[in-house]
Amino acid sequence: MPERTIDFGKYGAQGIRGYEALARQLDALADFIATPVTTRRGLMARLHYLTRTPRARAAAHDAGLTVTDRTLKAWLAGTRRPTKRNLARIDNAYRAVRRRNVARYLLARLNRAGRGTRVEIHPLNQSGVRPSHQRVVEFRTLNVRRWEALVAAWSTGDDRALDDAWIEQIVDLGSQWGQYEYVTNIGFAA
Incomplete structure (x- = not known):
């Protein structure tokens, strides 16, 4: 062998x-979000996915997105823009949470x-x-x-x-x- x-x-x-x-x-x-995180649409889609429920927020925190609720609200409202480092964290957290969410379905498939x-x-x-x-x-x-x-x-x-x-x-x-x-x-x- x-x-x-x-x-x-x-x-x-x-x-x-x-x-x-x-x-x-x-x-x-x-089936990840195709729009890049650097665009407003891509950022909003990822933030909504990561913050829509308390469970999703906890999973995002576990995946490395450790910012305050105040910062998240400012990003969602559009009054502040995440840094490049935080954009990378948002994208990585999104991918990690998405993988966990689809794993059971994908396994059965x-x-x-x-x-x-x-x-x-x-x-x-x-x-x-x-x-x-x-x-x-x-x-x-x-x-x-x-x-x-x-x-x-x-x-x-x-x-x-x-x-x-x-x-x-x-x-x-x-x-x-x-x-x-x-x-x-x-x-x-x-």
Whole structure:
């Protein structure tokens, strides 16, 4: 059984970690607000999402948005504008709260009552690798039936746990699983 890749890209291969591609796809399914936080509309949409209920406010506070109620009211009224640092905090808090809110729904959607979801794995890009150093990698599909660990790690933003959960899934590819630790893209629809 292969070990994890230690020196990726040494010979010119390009790609990203599989768990990062998986997180991107899950983020796309979470359907975040598309308008940037730097615009008035994007800022207001995020602030309303984070402050509409006491539970949402508590989740935003837990996610790192630790400003006073007076400051939040001024931002919502438009009398004050958040700094760049606070805009980043608002966006990060919004993403963290949104992930937590959609995790349960997304998990049910991906598990599909035990049938799972087919995941397409696009291999790493070896166009910059000399032919003598290239290895044979091909497009693969994998039916993931148990998404609990993947979605839980994604919803909390725990990259290490997400990486471990992803590796646990691709081990099902057999002895070639190490070739899919780095990929160009991962696709699935739920």
